[in-house]
Amino acid sequence: MTNASPDRLVDIAYAYRESKALLTAVELGVFTVLAGGGLSLEALSGRLGLHGRGARDFLDALVALGVLDRDEGGQYRNTPEAARFLDRGRDTYIGAEMEFINAHLYGHWNGLTTALRTGQPVNPMATAEGGYKRRYTRPAEVMRFARAMTAATRPVARALASAFAWSDHRTMADVGSGQGCLPVELARQHPHLRCVGFDLAPMQAVFDRYVADHGLADRVRFSPGDFFEDPLPGADVIVIGRVLHNWDTPGKVAILRKAYDALPEGGTVIVYERLIDDERRREARALLSSLNMLVMTPGGFDFSAADCIGWMGQVGFRGARVSPLTADQTMVVGFR
Incomplete structure (x- = not known):
């Protein structure tokens, strides 16, 4: 198996970070706050009470995970999936x-x-x-x-x-x-x-x-x-x-x-x-x-x-x- 790669094993080992990022976003109410429409980094951080040091990386990680979108103007928005299942105001909230x-x-x-x-x-x-x-x-x-x-x-x-x-x-x-x-x-x-x-x-x-x-x-x-x-x-x-x-x-x-x-x-x-x-x-x-x-x-x-x-x-x-x-x-x- 000369072409074997450890990538899959490493992905499994680090899967805890993806899980915890999503769980924390739900805890903070990210998707519920964004149910009202897109917000800038500063506005969303303020609504969530996030410190400036980690806010951008946290929100952009959610973009990379495919649960948030960020438009060309820097506004963060829920993806359709997140809007349906992670907004506390919806009867489909999981x-x-x-x-x-x-x-x-x-x-x-x-x-x-x-x-x-x-x-x-x-x-x-x-x-x-x-x-x-x-x-x-x-x-x-x-x-x-x-x-x-x-x-x-x-x-x-x-x-x-x-x-x-x-x-x-x-x-x-x-x-x-x-x-x-x-x-x-x-x-x-x-x-x-x-x-x-x-x-x-x-x-x-x-x-x-x-x-x-x-x-x-x-x-x-x-x-x-x-x-x-x-x-x-x-x-x-x-x-x-x-x-x-x-x-x-x-x-x-x-x-x-x-x-x-x-x-x-x-x-x-x-x-x-x-x-x-x-x-x-x-x-x-x-x-x-x-x-x-x-x-x-x-x-x-x-x-x-x-x-x-x-x-x-x-x-x-x-x-x-x-x-x-x-x-x-x-x-x-x-x-x-």
Whole structure:
């Protein structure tokens, strides 16, 4: 391999800088400030509170990364992509997830070596129940977490609304519903559906407000509970989206068993996750996501479709099938 180059390896090693630049831009509200139109270096720096030493390099780095444009007059503007997804004033905003990554995940990856050697998380909030009960004691944290989960759920909710035969069902329950993004989207697109969001009790006020803001309180309701301690609400379809990866194998199986018990004969469970390919060679994002579970949780890990189908079979589900939803989310559907 006389023509071999280290460039790709170097790019991977330095990828943290691209990530942190984007996360910081979202934190500072760069794209929201520019939603009102182009601004000069001085004006934009002033609005953002940036020191003159780093401002130009920071903003021009965002230009080089393709998330800002700069015209011949030196005015910075959002690219169409950034305008759509990173402006806090848009209902397509996904930046809340990036805010959560920046505040709660990024720094913990400094402990990856320790986690790999010990098998233990480096996240100080990690507990056997995932740290959710502790997080949910603080209203501001509940809102921050709910907004992040909504940002991550919105694309897959829209995909799931059209990827499954909802016309054949009258009711659905969303396990770990957060703010209620999924049931709201399903109810919005399918007026015959009645939906339930299941989550820990402190999430109810946030859920109810989100549902009311979308005018769907007559068809979308909240059911408080802990899926390890309480039965799940009954429905024709139970959705477990981006939940199972947080838990060890017994926890995953226990949640699926709860779903099986709550469904009627002929009922359907839908699990959607960032799945690892069965050969464990291609899906780097899913494998890195699983490492994030090592860093952040006592026993969580990501998994393949084959793994999920196996766990479904253990609790009695049959006829499982796998279908893609978005670029990185796939659903596994099983039947009681």
